[in-house]
Amino acid sequence: MQAPLFHFNDHRPDIEREVVARVMAATDRFGGARPPRSHQLVLNDAAYHEIRRLEASGDEERLERWRSLARQLGRMDADTLAAELRRLAAYYVGDVVGHFDPRVYRFASRVLPVGLGMLFNAADVATAGMRHGLKALRELSGRIRVEGELDTLQRLATFGTLVVVPTHSSNLDSVVLGWSLMEAGLPPCTYGAGKNLFTNPLIGYFMRNLGAYRVDRRLKHDLYKQILKTYSQVLLERGYHSLFFPGGTRSRSGAVDQKLKLGLMGTALTATSERLRRGDDRPIYIVPATINYPLVLEAETLVGEFLKEAGQARYIIEDDEFSRVGRVTHFAIKLMGLDTSMVIRYGAPLDVFGNPVGPDGESRGPDGTVLRRERYLFRDGQPVDDAARDAEYTRHLGREVAKAFLRETVVLPTALLGWVLLERERRAVPHLDLFALLRTTSGERQPLAEVRADAERVRTKLMAMEAAGEVRVPPELRRQSIDAVVDEALRTFAMYHARPAAEREGDGVVVRDPRLLYFYGNRLAAWARPLREVLA
Numbered sequence: 001m002q003a004p005l006f007h008f009n010d011h012r013p014d015i016e017r018e019v020v021a022r023v024m025a026a027t028d029r030f031g032g033a034r035p036p037r038s039h040q041l042v043l044n045d046a047a048y049h050e051i052r053r054l055e056a057s058g059d060e061e062r063l064e065r066w067r068s069l070a071r072q073l074g075r076m077d078a079d080t081l082a083a084e085l086r087r088l089a090a091y092y093v094g095d096v097v098g099h100f101d102p103r104v105y106r107f108a109s110r111v112l113p114v115g116l117g118m119l120f121n122a123a124d125v126a127t128a129g130m131r132h133g134l135k136a137l138r139e140l141s142g143r144i145r146v147e148g149e150l151d152t153l154q155r156l157a158t159f160g161t162l163v164v165v166p167t168h169s170s171n172l173d174s175v176v177l178g179w180s181l182m183e184a185g186l187p188p189c190t191y192g193a194g195k196n197l198f199t200n201p202l203i204g205y206f207m208r209n210l211g212a213y214r215v216d217r218r219l220k221h222d223l224y225k226q227i228l229k230t231y232s233q234v235l236l237e238r239g240y241h242s243l244f245f246p247g248g249t250r251s252r253s254g255a256v257d258q259k260l261k262l263g264l265m266g267t268a269l270t271a272t273s274e275r276l277r278r279g280d281d282r283p284i285y286i287v288p289a290t291i292n293y294p295l296v297l298e299a300e301t302l303v304g305e306f307l308k309e310a311g312q313a314r315y316i317i318e319d320d321e322f323s324r325v326g327r328v329t330h331f332a333i334k335l336m337g338l339d340t341s342m343v344i345r346y347g348a349p350l351d352v353f354g355n356p357v358g359p360d361g362e363s364r365g366p367d368g369t370v371l372r373r374e375r376y377l378f379r380d381g382q383p384v385d386d387a388a389r390d391a392e393y394t395r396h397l398g399r400e401v402a403k404a405f406l407r408e409t410v411v412l413p414t415a416l417l418g419w420v421l422l423e424r425e426r427r428a429v430p431h432l433d434l435f436a437l438l439r440t441t442s443g444e445r446q447p448l449a450e451v452r453a454d455a456e457r458v459r460t461k462l463m464a465m466e467a468a469g470e471v472r473v474p475p476e477l478r479r480q481s482i483d484a485v486v487d488e489a490l491r492t493f494a495m496y497h498a499r500p501a502a503e504r505e506g507d508g509v510v511v512r513d514p515r516l517l518y519f520y521g522n523r524l525a526a527w528a529r530p531l532r533e534v535l536a
Contacts, residue, residue, distance in 0.1 A: 003187035004239045005211050008100040015234055016093050022230045023089045023223070030222070036078035039085050044073055046088065046221040053218055092227050098190055098213035108206060109182050146180045148289070148346035148408070152359045154185050156285050156349060160361060161239050163268050164189055164346075165401055166289040167257050168245040170297045171197060177243065177291070178210060180344040190235055191243035192228070192264070225263070232264050236271035236284060246401060250298065252306035254519035256290075256409050256526055258402045265401070266394040269352045272373060273390075276383045283373070285357055286397065288347040288404035294412045295496045296519070303519040307435065343474060347408040353393050354400035406526050410472040411462055417489035418521030420455045421446065421502055421511060423535060434518070441514035448507050456482040457534045462527075471527065
């Protein structure tokens with residue numbers, strides 16, 4: 001109960017005022033101009049982007065308000081421009097800022113283990129409930145493993161501020177991560193979530209009351225972006241543990257996030273600099289985390305969007321609205337019976353410059369030397385602003401987080417089998433590009449014995465790569481026979497999707513949905529070269 005977020009509501013009005021004041025100060029320098037010209041440029045940029053967006057949405061009332069503002073900008077005096085800008089900034093800040101209710105947190109800490117346990121393995125719910133009651137239901141949440149540098153992170157959270165930066169696969173991520181923080185004994189975090197998610201009555205209720213702040217990804221203008229960055233920075237300066245999805249959005253291709261957005265991560269560095277300027281030496285730690293699902297809720301939609309965008313005319317989309325409804329129903333029924341586990345893994349912490357941090361909270365260089373933040377931010381004994389320098393530090397941090405995502409990825413059976421099956425199809429028709437391959441692979445039958453042999457080779461290589469610190473192989477994948485691993489992957493595919501990625505047929509494996517096979521197998525795309533070598 002000592003986590004800063006428990007006292008958020010007491011400080012919320014002051015936070016809002018500070019964010020608006022800082023945003024106004026930042027707009028004084030927009031575009032290299034000075035007020036009133038800089039204010040006019042900010043408002044014109046917002047009007048331009050909003051008019052374009054609203055013209056496509058059909059919201060005529062709001063569209064006319066922005067058009068009216070755009071027409072008036074050239075006639076506004078300095079005071080009117082500043083007042084209009086302040087009004088817009090206050091409106092957006094009020095729309096973004098989150099809320100935290102300790103009573104909801106206590107309730108969620110009791111019911112989330114039950115709900116998630118039922119979600120990921122409800123096949124045993126009836127039996128467990130009859131035999132052991134609520135306690136047994138809670139224990140079903142053990143199907144979701146939380147592992148990694150938990151002892152170190154618990155210690156660092158007592159004197160520093162954690163910024164958790166996870167991979168992003170599903171809209172379930174925020175709920176699952178919130179639960180995992182409780183399970184790991186880590187403090188609750190404030191985090192940004194798409195505004196569309198708040199429309200879900202149940203999930204929206206919890207997010208609204210557990211520190212989530214609203215991010216409207218439809219808004220592209222600089223004023224809104226500045227508000228999001230400033231809000232994040234103010235929270236970090238005040239010691240609120242935070243969570244960002246540096247991939248920006250869910251991985252459409254199924255691959256591990258590598259092209260990261262650095263805007264919010266950069267606020268950790270600027271917050272550190274501002275803290276030092278104020279004489280506050282509390283460190284900020286970056287915590288890479290991976291969310292490893294055996295199945296992804298939105299897999300079919302995500303991979304469809306990815307292939308449509310990447311393939312354009314080469315990818316043919318089948319318009320099947322009826323089957324889309326069927327998939328939703330199928331998911332609701334089958335996911336409740338899923339008998340497999342997912343893994344949330346918290347990696348070793350980094351400092352805001354991308355250096356590794358030890359259990360003592362100290363940053364370390366390659367030779368083990370303790371590194372001081374002053375070395376990076378101070379000149380002549382004082383912290384100095386340097387945008388170009390800070391941008392380079394943040395790029396380095398992004399690269400280190402991307403590397404950590406690969407190191408901390410846990411290879412589950414569906415990813416292993418998906419990659420092996422699609423790679424076998426690639427080798428059979430090497431002249432086809434991906435999009436032609438996905439159009440022609442459905443219904444292909446592969447000998448089960450050969451699939452198992454290839455899966456064994458790939459597993460052996462992955463274990464060697466784990467020994468080199470390149471990836472994670474869970475105990476059950478390492479320990480089980482390859483026959484059991486392949487069978488588990490096929491069973492898992494069949495538990496959820498309306499049409500499974502692949503299924504067993506006699507002594508063969510038949511590809512049913514090559515798009516899904518690609519999505520799950522693409523989890524191993526970063527290691528494709530060494531894995532292909534063992535199959536050559």
